[in-house]
Amino acid sequence: MATLTIRDALNQALREEIIRDDNVFVMGEEVAEYDGAYKVTRGLWKEFGDKRIIDTPITELGFAAVGVGAAMAGLRPVIEFMTWNFSVLASDQIINHAAKMFYMSGGQFKVPVVFRGPNGSAFQVSSQHSHSLEAMYANFPGLKVVQPSTAADAKGLLKSSIRDDNPVIFMEQERMYGLKGEVPDGDDFTIPLGVADIKREGTDCTIVARSMTVPIALQAAEKMQAEFDVSVEVVDPRTIKPLDIETIVNSVKKTNRLVIAEESHSFASVGAEIAYQIMDGAFDHLDAPIKRISTVEAPMPYAKNLETLALPDVDKIVAAVKEVCYL
Amino acid sequence: MAEKFLMPKLSPTMEEGQISRWVKSEGDAFEANETLAEVDTDKATMEMTALTGGTLLKILKGEGETALLGEAIAITGKKGEDISALLTEVASNGGRKASDAGGTPALQSEPPVSAGGQIATTATSQSNVGGSPTQAETRTTASVPSGISVTPTNGRMIVSPIAARMAADNGIDLRNVSGSGPNGRIIKRDIEEALSGGTRTPSSATANQFTPSTIVGASAFSDEPTSKMRQVIAGRLAESIGPIPTFYLTVEIEMDNVLAVRKQINANLDDESKISVNDIIVKAAAMSLLKHPWVNASYQDKTVRFYEQADIGVAVAIDEGLITPVVRGANLKGLAEISAEIKDLATKAKAKKLQPDEYTGATFSISNLGMMGIKEFTAIINPPEAAIIAVGGAIQTPVVREGQIVIRNLMHVTMSCDHRVVDGATGAKFLQSFKQMLEQPAMMLL
Numbered sequence: 004m005a006t007l008t009i010r011d012a013l014n015q016a017l018r019e020e021i022i023r024d025d026n027v028f029v030m031g032e033e034v035a036e037y038d039g040a041y042k043v044t045r046g047l048w049k050e051f052g053d054k055r056i057i058d059t060p061i062t063e064l065g066f067a068a069v070g071v072g073a074a075m076a077g078l079r080p081v082i083e084f085m086t087w088n089f090s091v092l093a094s095d096q097i098i099n100h101a102a103k104m105f106y107m108s109g110g111q112f113k114v115p116v117v118f119r120g121p122n123g124s125a126f127q128v129s130s131q132h133s134h135s136l137e138a139m140y141a142n143f144p145g146l147k148v149v150q151p152s153t154a155a156d157a158k159g160l161l162k163s164s165i166r167d168d169n170p171v172i173f174m175e176q177e178r179m180y181g182l183k184g185e186v187p188d189g190d191d192f193t194i195p196l197g198v199a200d201i202k203r204e205g206t207d208c209t210i211v212a213r214s215m216t217v218p219i220a221l222q223a224a225e226k227m228q229a230e231f232d233v234s235v236e237v238v239d240p241r242t243i244k245p246l247d248i249e250t251i252v253n254s255v256k257k258t259n260r261l262v263i264a265e266e267s268h269s270f271a272s273v274g275a276e277i278a279y280q281i282m283d284g285a286f287d288h289l290d291a292p293i294k295r296i297s298t299v300e301a302p303m304p305y306a307k308n309l310e311t312l313a314l315p316d317v318d319k320i321v322a323a324v325k326e327v328c329y330l
Numbered sequence: 331m332a333e334k335f336l337m338p339k340l341s342p343t344m345e346e347g348q349i350s351r352w353v354k355s356e357g358d359a360f361e362a363n364e365t366l367a368e369v370d371t372d373k374a375t376m377e378m379t380a381l382t383g384g385t386l387l388k389i390l391k392g393e394g395e396t397a398l399l400g401e402a403i404a405i406t407g408k409k410g411e412d413i414s415a416l417l418t419e420v421a422s423n424g425g426r427k428a429s430d431a432g433g434t435p436a437l438q439s440e441p442p443v444s445a446g447g448q449i450a451t452t453a454t455s456q457s458n459v460g461g462s463p464t465q466a467e468t469r470t471t472a473s474v475p476s477g478i479s480v481t482p483t484n485g486r487m488i489v490s491p492i493a494a495r496m497a498a499d500n501g502i503d504l505r506n507v508s509g510s511g512p513n514g515r516i517i518k519r520d521i522e523e524a525l526s527g528g529t530r531t532p533s534s535a536t537a538n539q540f541t542p543s544t545i546v547g548a549s550a551f552s553d554e555p556t557s558k559m560r561q562v563i564a565g566r567l568a569e570s571i572g573p574i575p576t577f578y579l580t581v582e583i584e585m586d587n588v589l590a591v592r593k594q595i596n597a598n599l600d601d602e603s604k605i606s607v608n609d610i611i612v613k614a615a616a617m618s619l620l621k622h623p624w625v626n627a628s629y630q631d632k633t634v635r636f637y638e639q640a641d642i643g644v645a646v647a648i649d650e651g652l653i654t655p656v657v658r659g660a661n662l663k664g665l666a667e668i669s670a671e672i673k674d675l676a677t678k679a680k681a682k683k684l685q686p687d688e689y690t691g692a693t694f695s696i697s698n699l700g701m702m703g704i705k706e707f708t709a710i711i712n713p714p715e716a717a718i719i720a721v722g723g724a725i726q727t728p729v730v731r732e733g734q735i736v737i738r739n740l741m742h743v744t745m746s747c748d749h750r751v752v753d754g755a756t757g758a759k760f761l762q763s764f765k766q767m768l769e770q771p772a773m774m775l776l
Contacts, residue, residue: 259492259518286491287491287492287494287495288491288492288495289491289492290490290491290492290517291490291517329510329511329512329517329519
């Protein structure tokens, strides 16, 4: 096993899939000659050339549409959004075309495209560039939504996303590109979509976290163990859609308590959906109302101190865990 | 479908009710178990609650208006429904319930329930057999899974889903578990503690903790045939005096020992839990009654009813008159429990919040005017009880003991007896026991 950053794990996944399948190509702003705005595509243009790694003008709607068309024609495009904030410009292609084509063509056209890039907050990029858009895309049937939180998950899930015949919304996190983790060797390592991962086993309380809140939840779990002798289980769904609710239900049946930690705003969030599904599937097992920690319902402030206050953190999650444990 | 909401039977003796206050207004939606109005009955102000949800479409009887049992007092249904036909019907027959099988609604013993089954009351009807659940309890428990008990009070019991499940699975009565969660929510750890033995004790524990007796409902009884002689006695005495041939027996009781015992007990209790002389009198009367079944009885014409426990009615003066809340099974209860119960009942009585089963069905009554400076008086029997004692104040009096004049606290007690069951000697023997209990309070320990 090699220890890689999430950035390099993603790079490996792209490289291996480009080699594995001639139909795979990468397209986006600055992905080729500049090696990508966040260096996820570093070295790929030099190795594979103009046909496989393609720089585009600043035209999100245009290159997203080229991706959808190429996928319909049989290729497997990986379309990079410099950040998911810019995908809003291309959302008509994603929602009205990529997500609907297979259904509306009566199954004649599948759309095996991957849209990928960083999602959520970064470092003081303010209100227009800090969106967590997973709930929006997860709301549309026809799209799969993936949010990895470790290097291994990033590599294994990206490879599965590229091989999947459906359009996949693949959401990374800018703050996490440098996070290191062990990644299994070998070109064949993949992680199936729709399977949650228990990042830490516990018996007293479940935290469902994804993307950036996974490492924060793990720290909160350590703190609960050390200071309150409370054993916290951290479940990472990894794939938002399809959601592996069964793993979460089983965890809640064991712990009887649930805290959901997410970087998006709270209203109509993925956490709200999980809370509903737990109510549906594990109501009789709950010992306390479900608590949720989200980003505050306000545009992201630019000021560093306010940005910190707006986002989920260890203390907020610890407070929520204490509340559901009646401590 | 819109329906008439009929005046329910809210007390065992109620024949009509006066709307004290509408809690809901016309157009308001309500849910099952929500209070729609407060109704003054012959004894108390009762909450009238809905059995199913709906909307209050039209109020037919306003505040202050009186309706007979089974008379329409409102129309309920879905918002916006056409109720003109119902209004016409109400106007033409005065709102009486349409007699579907020739029944006379006003005389029904059950609350008149229309087809939609709308009426439930928080009142519990008097149950004559000990141990049988009251109506309210039956209704409440019917709506929850078997094995889970909930308190039949107005207050909802708050239980987390997993705690409710664990309690049901393990046969734990949630009424015996105190919740440690917010608002007293019973949570998993409370059940775990109950399972491991010790139920959590409330944090407001006081010195006079007692385990509540498991007395449910009124005393059980046995009916035995009235002897020929007793029938003749009953008939002749009634002819001579009136419906209840009453006679009176007065006894003088030295209360010094009781006062000393009370002082001793109260020294160990906080102010809120202190017991009164009257609490001790209730206990002494209850224990004496068990020794004298003819006094703890009721003349029923063809039978004489003997009660198995002493349910003591304690007369409480309220603004509009007098009511006698009942301490059930006082012979089985300790002084702390009796005291707490009387305080609770008296508070409810003054707020007119007593439920019918809390003021009916006593087997014997006590009226105490001692605290109002009365030395001696007679009380009127509360039928069908056989007797009542009128208790005067304990007054310092010079008496002769062993040739010496000493000061003693003397209390006069006069018992009114129903001569149809209680003869002079029977009553006297009861008072002897009662006097002995109070003069030698240690006898109550037996």
